[in-house]
Amino acid sequence: MNFDKLSRRHLLKGTAALTLGTALPLRGAFAAETTVGFIYVGSRDDYGYNQAHAAGAAALKKMSGVKVVEEEKVPETDAVEKTMESMINLDGATLLFPTSFGYYNPHMLKMAAKYPKIRFEHCGGLWSEKDPKNAGSYFGYIDEAQHVAGIIAGSMSKSGKLGFVAAKPIPQVLRNINAYTLGAKLANPKATTQVIFTGDWSMPVKEAEATNSLIDQGVDVLTCHVDGPKTVVENAARRGAFVTGYHVNQSVLAPQAYLTGAEWNWEVLYPRFVKMFTSGETIPNFYRGGLKEELVKVSPYGAMVSEEAKKKADEVKAGLMAGNYVIFKGPIADNKGATVIASGVSRGQTDPELEKMSYLVEGVIGATS
Amino acid sequence: MKADVGTPIMKSGPGEFLRLASKFGGTAEYIVFPVLALLASLVLFGIFVAAFGKNPLDLYFYMYQGAFGTWFSWQNTLTRAAPLILTALCTALPAQLGMVIIGGEGALLIGALCATSAALAMPNAPPLIVDIAMAVAGMIGGGLWILLSGALRQFRGVNETISSLLLVYIALAILNFLVEGPMRDPTSLNKPSTPEIGAANMIGNIPGTDVHWGLAFGIIAAIASYILIYHTVFGFAARVAGGNLRAAKVVGLSVGKLILIVCFLAGAAAGLAGMMEVAAVQGRTNANLAAGYGFAGILVAFLARQNPLAVIPVAVLLGGIGASGGLLQRRLGLPDASVLVLEGMMFVMVLASDTLYGRLSFLKGKS
Numbered sequence: 001m002n003f004d005k006l007s008r009r010h011l012l013k014g015t016a017a018l019t020l021g022t023a024l025p026l027r028g029a030f031a032a033e034t035t036v037g038f039i040y041v042g043s044r045d046d047y048g049y050n051q052a053h054a055a056g057a058a059a060l061k062k063m064s065g066v067k068v069v070e071e072e073k074v075p076e077t078d079a080v081e082k083t084m085e086s087m088i089n090l091d092g093a094t095l096l097f098p099t100s101f102g103y104y105n106p107h108m109l110k111m112a113a114k115y116p117k118i119r120f121e122h123c124g125g126l127w128s129e130k131d132p133k134n135a136g137s138y139f140g141y142i143d144e145a146q147h148v149a150g151i152i153a154g155s156m157s158k159s160g161k162l163g164f165v166a167a168k169p170i171p172q173v174l175r176n177i178n179a180y181t182l183g184a185k186l187a188n189p190k191a192t193t194q195v196i197f198t199g200d201w202s203m204p205v206k207e208a209e210a211t212n213s214l215i216d217q218g219v220d221v222l223t224c225h226v227d228g229p230k231t232v233v234e235n236a237a238r239r240g241a242f243v244t245g246y247h248v249n250q251s252v253l254a255p256q257a258y259l260t261g262a263e264w265n266w267e268v269l270y271p272r273f274v275k276m277f278t279s280g281e282t283i284p285n286f287y288r289g290g291l292k293e294e295l296v297k298v299s300p301y302g303a304m305v306s307e308e309a310k311k312k313a314d315e316v317k318a319g320l321m322a323g324n325y326v327i328f329k330g331p332i333a334d335n336k337g338a339t340v341i342a343s344g345v346s347r348g349q350t351d352p353e354l355e356k357m358s359y360l361v362e363g364v365i366g367a368t369s
Numbered sequence: 370m371k372a373d374v375g376t377p378i379m380k381s382g383p384g385e386f387l388r389l390a391s392k393f394g395g396t397a398e399y400i401v402f403p404v405l406a407l408l409a410s411l412v413l414f415g416i417f418v419a420a421f422g423k424n425p426l427d428l429y430f431y432m433y434q435g436a437f438g439t440w441f442s443w444q445n446t447l448t449r450a451a452p453l454i455l456t457a458l459c460t461a462l463p464a465q466l467g468m469v470i471i472g473g474e475g476a477l478l479i480g481a482l483c484a485t486s487a488a489l490a491m492p493n494a495p496p497l498i499v500d501i502a503m504a505v506a507g508m509i510g511g512g513l514w515i516l517l518s519g520a521l522r523q524f525r526g527v528n529e530t531i532s533s534l535l536l537v538y539i540a541l542a543i544l545n546f547l548v549e550g551p552m553r554d555p556t557s558l559n560k561p562s563t564p565e566i567g568a569a570n571m572i573g574n575i576p577g578t579d580v581h582w583g584l585a586f587g588i589i590a591a592i593a594s595y596i597l598i599y600h601t602v603f604g605f606a607a608r609v610a611g612g613n614l615r616a617a618k619v620v621g622l623s624v625g626k627l628i629l630i631v632c633f634l635a636g637a638a639a640g641l642a643g644m645m646e647v648a649a650v651q652g653r654t655n656a657n658l659a660a661g662y663g664f665a666g667i668l669v670a671f672l673a674r675q676n677p678l679a680v681i682p683v684a685v686l687l688g689g690i691g692a693s694g695g696l697l698q699r700r701l702g703l704p705d706a707s708v709l710v711l712e713g714m715m716f717v718m719v720l721a722s723d724t725l726y727g728r729l730s731f732l733k734g735k736s
Contacts (some may be wrong), residue, residue, distance in 0.1 A: 043705065071695045073705035076657040078581075078650045082445045083695050085579075089441050090434075091699060101560055102657050106650075124559065168549070170559045199545060200656070356558060369550070 033065040034094060034278055037087035039080060040072040041100035041227075042202060048228035048247040049201075053099040053123070055248065056266025060274055069093060076102030084111045088118055095119045095277050097270070109135060119277060124172070126355070127285045138269065138287040140295030141349045143179035144320050145262030146223075147327050148291075148298050148313050149244040150183025152260050153221040154191045155309030156242055157184075163214030163241075164195040165207055165224040165232050169368040171357045173225045176246075176262075178361045179327050180223060185363055187312055194219060195366035201227040211235040221259070233258070242304075249299045260313075261299035268294045290349055291320045334359040335366075398726055399674060406718035407672075407686075413718075414711045423701050431700050435693030442692060444579045450688030451580065452477075454587030455642035456666025457673065457680040458594055459515065462635040463529070464675035465598055466628060467611040470518060472533025473639040474663025475540035476511035480640025481647045482544055483510030485654040486552075488566035488647075499570045503644050511640015512633040514540065519632030523625045529632075541659055548655055562655035572648045583645035587684070590638050594677035597634075607631055639663060668712060672719050687712070 036057075044054035050072065061068050069091045074080050080103050087093040096118065098108050104125035112120045112135035125137035153162050162184055166173050177195055184191040194217065196210040207224070211232050214222060223244040224232040230253060236243045237254030245251070245261025276283050289295040298317060301310055319325025328351075331343035340359050341347055347354055360366060415425030436446050459473035484507035488499050518536060521527035547563075554564040572582050598604035610617035610624045617624055646658055669687055673679035694708035 069699040071698045071705075074695070075660040077646070077660045078448055079660070079691070082448055082692065085441065086435070086445060086692075086695055087699070089439075090696065102655075105560075106652055126558075168561070170561065172559050 034274065035067045035069060035087075035092050036060055036274060037084070037091065037093035037096045038068065038070045039074050039083055039087075039096070039098045039100070039103065040070070041076065041102070042073060044070065044072045046228040047230040047233075047250055047253065048226070050099070050227070052247045052264040053097070053266055056264075056270040057097075059267035060270050063271060063274060065278070066274055074100075076100060076107070078107070080107045081111055084108070084120075085115075088115055093118070095121070095274065097121050097123070099123045101125070104137070119283065121273060121283065131285075133285065136283055136285040136287065138273075138295075140264055140269075140293075141288065141290035142262050142264065142296045143175045143327065144290040144349070145296045145298045146176045146246075147179040147183040148317050148320070149223065149260050149262050150180035151187050151313040151316060152301065152305055152309050153180070153223065153242070153244050154184030154187030155312060156259055156305065157188070157191065157221045159218045159220050160188055160191045161217070161219045162191060162193040163211070163219035163222040164193050164364075164366075165210045165214070165222065165226060166195055166197050167201045167203075167226045168199065169197055171355055174357045174360060174368065175354060176225050177364060178357065178359075181361055181363045182327060182332075183316070186316070187309065191363065193364045193366075195360065195364055197366070198226065204228070204231045207231040208235050212239065215239045215241050223261075245299055251299065251302065255302070256304070258299070258302050259305055260301050263297050263299055265294050265297045288350070291317065292323050328354060333362045335362050335364050337362075399676070399679075402722040402725055403672065403674065403679075403719055406722040407715055410711065410714040410718040413714050417710060417714075418701075418703070418707070421703075423703070427701060428697065431696045432690070432693040435696030436689030445692040446685060446689040447578075447580045447584055448688070449691045450684040451583035451587055452642045452646060452662040453665055453669050453684040453687055454591055454680055455583070455638045455645070456663045457669035457684060458590055458638035458666075458677060459511075459635045459663070460667050460670035461673065461675045461677050461680055462594060462598075462631050462638070463515075463519070463628075464670065465604070465607045465611050466624075466631055467614070468519075468522070468628070468632075469530045470515060470533045470632070470635060471530055471667050472515065472518060472536050472663070473635075473642075473666045474659065474661065475533070475537035476514040476636040476639035477643040477646070477663045478537075478540040478544045478658055479514045480507035480511035480636075480643030481654050481658050482547060482643075483507050483640070484644035484647050485563050485566060488570055489552075489564060492567075496569050499566070500572055500648060503566075503570075503648055504641060507640040507644030507647075508637035509640070511643060512635075512637035515636025515639070516629060516633045519628045523628050537663065544654065544658070545656065552654070554653070557655070560655060562653045565653045566647065568652075570648065571652060572645075574649075581645065581649035583642065583649055586641060586645065588681055590641065591677050591681050594634075594638075598677060603627075603630075639666070642666075668716060672715060674719075 038057045040050040040053060042050040044050050057068050057070055060066050069087055071083050074083050080098060084096055087096060101124045104122045108120050108122055109131060112132040116134055120135045122137045124139050127135060127137040164177050166177060181193040194214060198206040198210060207226055208231050211222060221242045222232060222236045224246055229246045229250055233243050233250045233253050237257035242259050243257050244259050248263055249261060251258040273283050316325060326346045326348055328341055328347040330341040330345040331339060332341040334340045360368060415428060418428050419425050435442055437443055456473040456477060459476055460470055463470040484503040487502045487506035491499055518529045518533040521532045522529040549561040552563045553561050574581050575585060606622050607627050610622055610627055642662060647654055651657055669680055669683050673683040690708060697703045698705060
């Protein structure tokens with residue numbers, strides 16, 4: 001395999017293009033010291049999951065000696081394996097971020113075993129000792145930010161009815177719904193969260209239908225856990241309801257309706273990882289954190305949020321930042337009446353039991369199956 | 370419109386290549402026009418890209434480089450082509466009977482589910498037996514799925530295009546239901562999946578390459594389909610029925626049987642693609658399988674003008690476009706959708722070139 005040929009030809013063409021005065025990005029793939037590859041499952045301007053990662057990638061572009069290559073809409077099939085290999089072989093990437101959950105097993109693990117000198121970092125996976133050492137997984141405890149947003153939502157709702165448009169009843173999603181509801185109940189003990197599962201990560205039509213049907217039932221504050229919250233945010237705002245966002249700050253879409261939101265903070269984490277990588281330090285194989293570790297953040301509160309609501313939310317946020325506040329602290333019952341966390345039991349963020357969450361807490365209207 | 374349509378055509382020097390080409394399922398026009406249409410769409414795409422301030426020459430260079438420029442690129446292309454050959458047959462075979470089946474995606478998903486179930490049902494069998502059972506189960510599952518569309522058309526007069534498309538959504542719902550419910554591996558927390566079929570049962574790659582065996586099976590299936598359609602009595606009967614249904618009935622062909630058998634074979638091809646995705650790539654069934662191979666197969670079949678043999682190069686071409694799409698994104702900063710624009714242009718150009726058939730008499734061989 002002669003890939004030098006590509007870069008040489010590439011540079012020659014680059015020079016030619018330069019003399020022509022065209023603004024082509026032909027800087028030469030191997031010229032930068034470190035090439036970092038990002039792979040997204042959806043489009044990188046989805047106002048959601050993928051945009052959050054792209055914002056992290058954009059932060060890397062500002063670092064000197066770092067070149068970023070990106071590919072969007074890569075399905076979770078062997079296509080992503082080929083994209084990773086293409087980035088390694090044709091672009092000279094040495095650090096890869098395949099960002100979608102379904103890329104991890106088997107695709108990223110297969111590539112990590114095949115290319116032991118390349119570093120792979122996956123968002124959301126559960127790296128374990130049996131996995132390759134050059135692979136790693138990271139994730140943020142975004143339920144902390146959802147908990148704070150839930151307090152704001154519970155305070156601002158007049159009807160006490162909150163709505164949650166969710167993709168699938170999997171642990172990560174259930175944890176967000178529960179943390180949000182527990183937050184809302186701090187502000188209004190009678191608050192309920194009605195949840196609708198759409199069945200998949202990107203279902204704009206169903207998301208719009210769910211939003212409308214929730215509002216028809218008296219819900220006046222909505223949030224969601226889908227890949228692109230744009231549909232929910234815009235439709236809720238159009239119907240005069242408030243929203244709290246998810247993944248990234250969606251306030252530009254609906255400034256008059258956007259109370260706050262739970263956001264990823266990849267633009268802080270990725271430069272941190274790349275600095276570790278370029279300085280020869282090992283990136284921990286399993287890396288997690290919440291508000292305190294700056295892996296997630298809460299959107300700035302909207303102008304309509306009351307002082308009282310802000311005060312309550314900021315108190316809890318300060319506790320989470322200090323590391324002495326626990327969201328899942330017993331007694332907690334599920335919405336069928338069974339005790340899921342006993343009195344006196346306190347499940348901190350790193351508790352592996354929370355990774356298996358399969359219930360909806362009391363106050364949530366809906367079912368996991 | 371023109372008088373020369375339908376009149377005997379002179380054999381005015383079409384050349385050995387064209388005469389050879391015309392042996393494979395039609396006159397030379399069937400090769401020359403699609404190629405011209407593809408070239409025209411490439412030129413159009415170059416203009417489109419130039420309108421965004423990118424150099425079209427760079428575009429062609431990267432497309433070639435990403436798809437066929439290196440051994441790695443070739444493998445990338447062939448890997449992407451592998452499932453498309455099989456899913457394209459799901460549209461191309463019923464097309465011989467004049468049916469437009471666009472539900473290959475559903476047959477692929479059901480095939481994958483059946484294949485996975487077969488593997489999970491025999492945990493202690495030797496790998497070869499498991500793989501054969503998976504292939505048989507996948508083909509039967511996919512075959513019955515498209516057979517449903519054929520039967521609805523034959524016995525209830527339901528349009529097969531609509532029914533096969535709607536059956537895709539039913540297949541996806543069944544897959545999600547089983548994967549998130551009865552067939553779920555309890556340890557697959559955030560990505561509901563069935564249990565794995567086991568590393569020993571994975572069929573792996575063609576030796577010396579990164580391309581899985583699905584490509585070989587696809588090529589075999591395409592050649593077998595070609596022989597079936599153009600060199601057997603059954604295929605002849607199918608083409609007669611596709612050409613003129615009433616005439617076929619008058620000469621006593623049992624059109625209903627033809628429809629059901631061809632639909633089953635078509636679904637079996639897509640079902641085999643689903644089995645391959647499980648046995649060679651994913652190792653289990655989950656929502657990842659709904660990656661759109663079935664829908665891409667429709668495009669391949671139409672670009673190949675429903676000729677089972679032409680499906681092979683067209684699938685490789687589309688695989689190459691997919692493979693180079695990544696490089697276009699990375700080097701030229703084009704969005705992913707630009708590849709869809711190119712595919713759309715190709716589709717429209719090939720359909721538009723239909724109007725040229727029979728107009729250029731020097732291209733026509735003996736028909």
